[in-house]
Amino acid sequence: MATELEDLAGLDPDDPRPPSQQIANVLRAAIRTRKFEPGEKLPSQHDIARRYNVARETVKAALRVLRDERLIVTRQGSGAFVRAQTERPVGLRPHVEAAFERAHVTIDFAGFSGETLHGVLTEPLDKIRAGRLTPESVAVRILLPDTSQPMALPALAQTQADDPAVRQRAARITRRHTDAIIEAVRELGDLGLVKDARAEVRVHRAAPLFKLYILNGEEVFFGFYPVVEHTVTIDGKPVAIYDPMGKDAILFHRDISDDETSDAAQYVEQARTWFDSMWSTIAYDYTP
């Protein structure tokens, strides 16, 4: 039985979030609770706009949020449909974006270079800048290996050992991404878009063997870095190095709201404990 628009929750006039966000939240809840079945067509933009007494553009913005979360697909001329697989949006990106819908956002990352983190943060940070997301505080903590010290990984393949030139290459990559993240987060604070915006980087002397994301202290993504050998160009010459490779890593996901019979809550708690312990003991400020 199709859900009638009238069955959907109304907007809360005291809710400070923009109507588009609220409408997206209502529709998301309806999709997650199967009020709208997979494959079902959503009410038209026109009907949703009339139901909530908002402009058509506002509805479009709400649908865009759901589309970005891969909950719906929109087809030109025929409307929006609930995606066939809605159990969970796939991958890290939509979860990070959803994490930024909270009033207080925390993102903890431990890994190699922050390259993937930079990639997934770009869109939510852009949305804050565009006024489409309005968290009160954003705190990003990044935990990386210290590329100014000898490293076990990456290493020169020939010798299986630390090499200053290989490390400098890693340092450049790390610096590029951490600088961009720090700058983007601080800018949100400077512009007054986020009351309290912080991005901190600390480094340690352990080898990067896995990557870990903790979103709002409630969700964890974890992936192994396999060590691969490949050639990179250093000083104009190909050099074979052993490198942690995260690009194709499968990320395992745990959420404290997962089924009670699972170990998800413990997993998330242990991940937080590990991160905080590293952060507050052997990690130190990053000074590129």
Place this chain on the structure above:
Amino acid sequence: MNPPYTVAQVLAATGPILLDFDGPICAVFATIPDHTVAAKLRRILAAHNVDIPPNIQAEKDPLAVLRFTATIGSPDLITKVENELCAAELVAIDGAKPTPHAREVIVAANRAGRPVAIVSNNSAAAINRYLDAHRLTRYITAVVGRAHADPTRMKPNPEPILHAVQAVNAKPSACVLIGDSLSDIEGGRAAQVCTIGYANKADKRELLIQAGACAIVEGIDGMVVVAQVLQGLTMTSGNYTR
């Protein structure tokens, strides 16, 4: 005199890579000099009252002594010399010196999806020992070493090269052999594979070109050119990217 093609042209026209071992991959007799091994082999011949001609007395290359042994007509003696050489190679290989950028050639070829086979006049046991010690075994499709106690089947005989061609499941014309000896280029021509001469010593360039090398890389660092081209092809060529 210039070779007919550039390294980039040869690599663009071919897929699988056949590598000679001593030279393109490492210097086998870097710690234990080759002339001490040659002398060891001569002592076996002397102990069997073989009359050793002056050119073999002066020979530094143990493989030349092995070839000479095959002309004596004593299968027993060939086996003795062969076994001694195999043993000496196994000892020498632990002190072998990696050729600059050889690893990059192998790794870049692997990333580009090109099979790499080794075809060498050294013994397969020594080659495999080196590959294991340097964590390179996984990148090598096949190792074709010296036929045991049968030096006539060494390069420039095309037989071992054709074995390697078969092992990489290709036509000879689709393969490129990289070697630093005349026997590589001559054997390569006989097997109808493309060849890149690695002129790691100054006097080798003209010799390798005259022998018919399709392209040449020069100097002890010459393999870097092969690695650079392979790395470039990895990024741009659809055929060999995976």
